[in-house]
Every structure is written in structure tokens, then in C-alpha cells.
Amino acid sequence: MASSDVARQMVRKTARPLALSGHVGFDSLPDQLVNKSTNQGFCFNILCIGETGIGKSTLMDTLFNTNFENFESSHFEPKVKLRAQTYDLQESNVRLKLTIVNTVGFGDQMNKQESYQHIVDYIDTQFESYLQEELKIKRSLHNYHDSRIHACLYFIAPSGHSLKSLDLVTMKKLDSKVNIIPVIAKADTISKSELHKFKIKIMSELVSNGVQIYQFPIDDETVAQINTIMNGHLPFAVVGSTEEVNVGNKMVKARQYPWGVVQVENENHCDFVKLREMLICVNMEDLREQTHTRHYELYRRCKLEEMGFKDTDPESKPVSLQQTYEAKRQEFVGELQRREEEMRQQFVQRVKEKEAELKEAERELQSRFEQLKRLHMEERNKLEEKRKTLEDDISSFGKRKAATELLQAQSLNANIKKDKDRKK
Amino acid sequence: MTTNIRHKGRTIKSEDGEEKEYVGFATLPNQVHRKSVKKGFDFTLMVAGESGLGKSTLLNSLFLTDLYKDRKLLNAEERINQTVEITKHTVDIEEKGVKLKLTIVDTPGFGDAVNNTECWKPLTDYIDQQFEQYFRDESGLNRKNIQDNRVHCCLYFIPPFGHGLRPMDVQFMKALQDKVNVVPLISKADCLTPTEMRRMKDRVRDEIERFGIKVYQFPECDSDEDEEFKQQDKELKESTPFAVIGSSTVVEARGQRLRGRLYPWGIVEVENQSHCDFVKLRNMLIRTHMHDLKDITCDVHYENYRAQCIQQMTSKLTQDNRVESPIPILPLSTPDVETEKLIKMKDEELRRMQEMLQKMQQQMHEQEL
Numbered sequence: 001m002a003s004s005d006v007a008r009q010m011v012r013k014t015a016r017p018l019a020l021s022g023h024v025g026f027d028s029l030p031d032q033l034v035n036k037s038t039n040q041g042f043c044f045n046i047l048c049i050g051e052t053g054i055g056k057s058t059l060m061d062t063l064f065n066t067n068f069e070n071f072e073s074s075h076f077e078p079k080v081k082l083r084a085q086t087y088d089l090q091e092s093n094v095r096l097k098l099t100i101v102n103t104v105g106f107g108d109q110m111n112k113q114e115s116y117q118h119i120v121d122y123i124d125t126q127f128e129s130y131l132q133e134e135l136k137i138k139r140s141l142h143n144y145h146d147s148r149i150h151a152c153l154y155f156i157a158p159s160g161h162s163l164k165s166l167d168l169v170t171m172k173k174l175d176s177k178v179n180i181i182p183v184i185a186k187a188d189t190i191s192k193s194e195l196h197k198f199k200i201k202i203m204s205e206l207v208s209n210g211v212q213i214y215q216f217p218i219d220d221e222t223v224a225q226i227n228t229i230m231n232g233h234l235p236f237a238v239v240g241s242t243e244e245v246n247v248g249n250k251m252v253k254a255r256q257y258p259w260g261v262v263q264v265e266n267e268n269h270c271d272f273v274k275l276r277e278m279l280i281c282v283n284m285e286d287l288r289e290q291t292h293t294r295h296y297e298l299y300r301r302c303k304l305e306e307m308g309f310k311d312t313d314p315e316s317k318p319v320s321l322q323q324t325y326e327a328k329r330q331e332f333v334g335e336l337q338r339r340e341e342e343m344r345q346q347f348v349q350r351v352k353e354k355e356a357e358l359k360e361a362e363r364e365l366q367s368r369f370e371q372l373k374r375l376h377m378e379e380r381n382k383l384e385e386k387r388k389t390l391e392d393d394i395s396s397f398g399k400r401k402a403a404t405e406l407l408q409a410q411s412l413n414a415n416i417k418k419d420k421d422r423k424k
Numbered sequence: 425m426t427t428n429i430r431h432k433g434r435t436i437k438s439e440d441g442e443e444k445e446y447v448g449f450a451t452l453p454n455q456v457h458r459k460s461v462k463k464g465f466d467f468t469l470m471v472a473g474e475s476g477l478g479k480s481t482l483l484n485s486l487f488l489t490d491l492y493k494d495r496k497l498l499n500a501e502e503r504i505n506q507t508v509e510i511t512k513h514t515v516d517i518e519e520k521g522v523k524l525k526l527t528i529v530d531t532p533g534f535g536d537a538v539n540n541t542e543c544w545k546p547l548t549d550y551i552d553q554q555f556e557q558y559f560r561d562e563s564g565l566n567r568k569n570i571q572d573n574r575v576h577c578c579l580y581f582i583p584p585f586g587h588g589l590r591p592m593d594v595q596f597m598k599a600l601q602d603k604v605n606v607v608p609l610i611s612k613a614d615c616l617t618p619t620e621m622r623r624m625k626d627r628v629r630d631e632i633e634r635f636g637i638k639v640y641q642f643p644e645c646d647s648d649e650d651e652e653f654k655q656q657d658k659e660l661k662e663s664t665p666f667a668v669i670g671s672s673t674v675v676e677a678r679g680q681r682l683r684g685r686l687y688p689w690g691i692v693e694v695e696n697q698s699h700c701d702f703v704k705l706r707n708m709l710i711r712t713h714m715h716d717l718k719d720i721t722c723d724v725h726y727e728n729y730r731a732q733c734i735q736q737m738t739s740k741l742t743q744d745n746r747v748e749s750p751i752p753i754l755p756l757s758t759p760d761v762e763t764e765k766l767i768k769m770k771d772e773e774l775r776r777m778q779e780m781l782q783k784m785q786q787q788m789h790e791q792e793l
Contacts, residue, residue, distance in 0.1 A: 161476045257614070259692050260691075
């Protein structure tokens, strides 16, 4: 790998600029690219994060000039959920596959410590599925429906003071994963002077907390100027409306109040036009590129490092993915075998233990049995003795009885003889 | 109350034109008026709601003073784990000889942290403390100078950016409904068009009913009041919750200098009834219903607290079986319940151990046979 790098450098050094003497025609390369991508169609994914009712769906409707048929969500969702909807739009001959992901129930819970987690997980899931596709053996990346989030519009509530604590926490967690574009929602509640102070406060809070929001690119000369100006207007204060009001002689998108009419596309009233310009007209492709080259690469690197892959092994020699993969596999198989062995040994040991236990129990039972038997024998012996003594007693008693009877009979006889003698 | 007196003349003529004797107690209202002016009034108002909803601005507009000089607002990162504080501002204001001692109880930090579970606890504790203080003062020996610091009304600010009440709003109002008069307000009303405002109010009213939240109800007007008053009262009731806008800046509009907010597309006038309900709120709070709020606090909320307190004291007395002073140091809230729970747990454990013992005995018995 190192040798080919060196070779390439040498080639570049020796590549000398050549002047053309005629028109070759490769200046149509960008056009060919454009034609190809136009035929393919473009894909763009926006994530809208904001409290319930802050105007996410209305702004999307206004931005893309259609009705996306969103329904109101309730304030009583127990957890933050994400709802993704994909639409196919067409303008001139350019097709756009637009996916809008809205948060449901964001900021409604009492305990919002876990609110950001679901969003972060969703973004990671999209990155993961792209990574899986990339790592497949048989892959079709050009047909793959890229669902990675290209832009995240974070809707800030127009309190007029500063960011909410939830906003700060969430944006900090997301700034390394997605291009964050903060917008001030429902900006028709803030007067001009308050708005100026509010924007400064928000930007200073973001900077002092190290939150990296998306900066419009200034390295391309054609758009550098306008992008620099727009960067100074961040965050955009927007008003969304799908209703039309008659102003002058035209029907414009506006909100009608008893004290006046807020026109959405009037740059004096709000920054909607700026947002549309920046998000869609000028920088959409850059957003996609940043997502792929910066955020996705970061995710990929972290994920692969987590799995144990490295670009260079301990001796600082470049290691290819296959080698690492093989090594990992061996390790894994070895680990598996070891675990199996361990389990088997454990099993054997347990069996032995159980056997010993049972033997012990058996022995105990045996001894108990013997003991009982002995007791039984003793009892029996005792009984035998008692019986003998009883029999002896009975027999002696019998003898005595016989003797006394005899004596009695004799004495009776003697008495009868005496009586007889006397009578005679 | 004093503005609605119908003055009765010195002599009363009955239907047949005879002059009745004049006793003079018709001047009682005037006497009350005089005495109350001399004594002065006091009112304690609590405001609660997330920061950035315009509470301070509204209070400044209501009482036409600047209550919040030199206020320091916290940054977002400082508020992540913020606890709710209670701050009190007392101002003495006077108008046409009538003095009002106004105490504003502010709750900075409410609902600002990331985890807001039970963030209203400091508020309920504060209200209970004031009740307890008054209870002790009332039962004390020297009752000459009792200061009434009980909270008479709590203005709760509902953010207009959502679709109705949020779980925090519901839980907060339910926690406070039995302790103080809760008046919900829709803040920053210049964010909603008239149609959206109607929808929001209906939504909030429905949800208040659905969740059974007891907010402050205006008293029914007497049947002998005139029609105009009754009509006003009806309108008042139908426009709750009030949608308010506050402003501490004065702008030029329609040739006058008014309090309002200046936008590129128009000027919102705070005191214009078609723009917001600020005037209705001011009338209700200060001009017509201030005393009713105080009455309900004294008669309903305080009495409930007092009854609860006494009940707990008597149950504690019977448990302890000692003679204690009539008022304990602190009416403990739930020690009995906790000890009972402990006892129950211990009983369960004992029972379980007994069962186990029995089982073991049986087993041994079987083995022996």
C-alpha cells in the first residue's frame, strides 16, 4: 500500500500541465454528471426536532409548498418517538425523494433526561444500515435508498431569553452526528429588537458550550459571499403558514392577526426566504456531502474501532480489513472453544458434586437404618426377657396355686375326717 | 365592592308618601369603606410558569410599575439541573388614598430543568408554610398584628406554542387546586390568530374539565344585578382562560401613546380588547374579584388546611397518649402512614418466615418416617 502511494506521488510530480491547441470536449464532464444524477433522482432526508405544536409540520409544508398531510399529535406521549414519511416530489425534470422525520412528544414529559436518546439511536440506526450495505459482499450502493439524515432542523421556542436546558443538552448530543440547523420557530411573537438580542444570546450559548452547528460552506467562491452573509443571520427566525391572505392584489402565504398581517415571504417580517434559499437552493448538495464525508465517516470509524479493527497493527504496518477480520475470527473461534471447555468442566464438576452428595445421603440413610434396626433388636430382646420373667412368674404362681389347693384339700379332708371321728 | 353601592337618600319615602323614620344604618357601607381605606389592603399573588413566557412583563403591565429591576437570568447550561426557588417582592402602591400592599411570589426555575418531576413541591411547601404561620398566629395569645401572608391567587402561565395543556400543566394545577385559587392564563397571546386562539381556549377548557382540575370559578352574580352586569359576567366566564400579552414599552399608535409591542407588520395594543384579554384579567384580578379571591382563600383553602391540621394533631395525640401543648411545632404530614407501612411490611415478613419454618418442619418430619 505504501509503495503505490509513493508511485502516485511521483506520477503527480511528473504530471505537467499541457496547453490544448483545440477544443477537446471534456468540459462537458460536469454536464454528463448532472445528467446522470438527474436521471437517478436525488434523495434528501430532513429531521425536525421540536416541541409538540411548535410548527414543524407547518414549516415543512410551507418550505416545500405542498400539504404533507400531517396530523396533530397529543401532548401526553409517554416517550419521545420518531415518525418518518417519504414523499416523491418533482420540480422541472428533477425528482426528489424527500424523507421527513418528525419527533413526536419531544419536550412533553416531566423527566426529559432520556429524550435525546431515541433520536440519537435513530440516526445511528440509519448510519448502521448504510454501513452494513457497504460491508456486504454483494452490494448495490447506487440503488440503495439512503436514509441517513442530511439535515436536522432544531426548532427553538421563542421565549426571547435564551435556549432551554433541554435544547442545549440535545444539541450537544447531536452535533457530531448530524448537520444541525437551529431555527427560531413562531417568530411572529418576537419583536425586532428582542429578536436581535435573542439570536446573539443563542449563538453565544452554543459557542460557549461547544455545540457545532452547521456552517454554510465558504470555500466555494460562487456561493462564498452569500453563505458568509447568511452565516451571520443564524439562527433563522421563521414563520410558517399554508393559508393565503390577500395583500395588495396578490394572494400570499401569511398569518392574519387583528393588528396586521405577517407575510411569510417578506424578508422584513421573518427569515423564511433565507432558510429556503440556504437549505434547498444553495446548500442541499453540500449538506448531503457533509453527512457522508464527515458524520458518516466518524460513525464508521468509531464503530469499526469498537469492533477491534485498526488500520495499522502494533508494529505500525498497515493491516488490511481481511487480515483483521481473519484474526478476529480466529480469536472468536478460540474463545468459543474455550468457553465450551469451561462449560464442560463445570458440568463434570457439578455432576461429581451431586454424586458425592447423593452418596453422602445414602450413607446417612444406611447408618440411620442400622441404628433403627439395633434399637428394634434391643426392644425385642427386652420384650423377650420380660416375657420369660412373666412366664416364670405365671408358672411359679401356678405351682403355688396348686400347692395351696392341695394344702387346702388336705386340710379339708383332715377336717372332714375329724368330724367323722367325733361323730363316731 | 365599594363601587357598586347604590346610595340611599337620607329620608326614605314609602309608597303612600309618608316619611319613615330614619335610623341611619344605611351608612354602614360608607363606614366600612372609610375603615378599610384607613387599614389598607394586602394581596399576595403567586406567578408560576416556565421562563420566557412573559410573567415579569405581564406583572409590570398589570401594576404599572417595574418590579424586576436588575434581574439576572440564568443561561441554559445553568438551568439543566436547576431547582425551583421562591422569591418574594413586596411593593406598596397607592391610588386615590387606597393603599395596597402587594406581595408577588415568584418561582424562578419552575419547569426549566431537564428533569422536572415534582418541581411544584417548593411551591406547595411555601403555601403550606404560610397557612401554618397564619394558623399559629391565629391561635396565639397576641392577635393584634397578624400579618396575612397567605397566597390569595396563583397565576399559571400556559405556553401558547402547543396544542393545549401539557402533562406538566395538568400535574401542577392538580397539585395546587386545593391550596390556592389557580387562574390559568394563555401567555404570549400574540402568537395565535383569532381562530387559533378560540380553538386553544376551547381545548384548554375541555382538558381542564376532562382532567377534573379545579380552577378558580367566578362567583355567580346575584339575580338582582342589572342586565349589563350579567352580560359582562357571562362574557368574562366564556373567555377563560384569559389570553394575555404584556408590555413594558410605550408605543405610538392611532395618535396615542399606549402600551404595546411594535412589529414590522403592526402594533399589538395591550389594552385593546380585540387584541387580547389583558383588560379582562386586570378587571377581574384587581377591580372586581380581588376580594373574592381573598375570601375563597380564607374560607375554603385555609379552612381545609386547618381542618386537616387539627385532625392530624388529634390522631397524633391519641397515638402518643401524652398531654401536649395545643399546637405542635410542625404538623407532620405523613409519619403515621409511613410507620404503618413499616409495620405492615414487618408483619408480612414474619408471616413468610413462619410459613417457611412450617414447611421445613414438615419436610424433616417426612424424612424421618
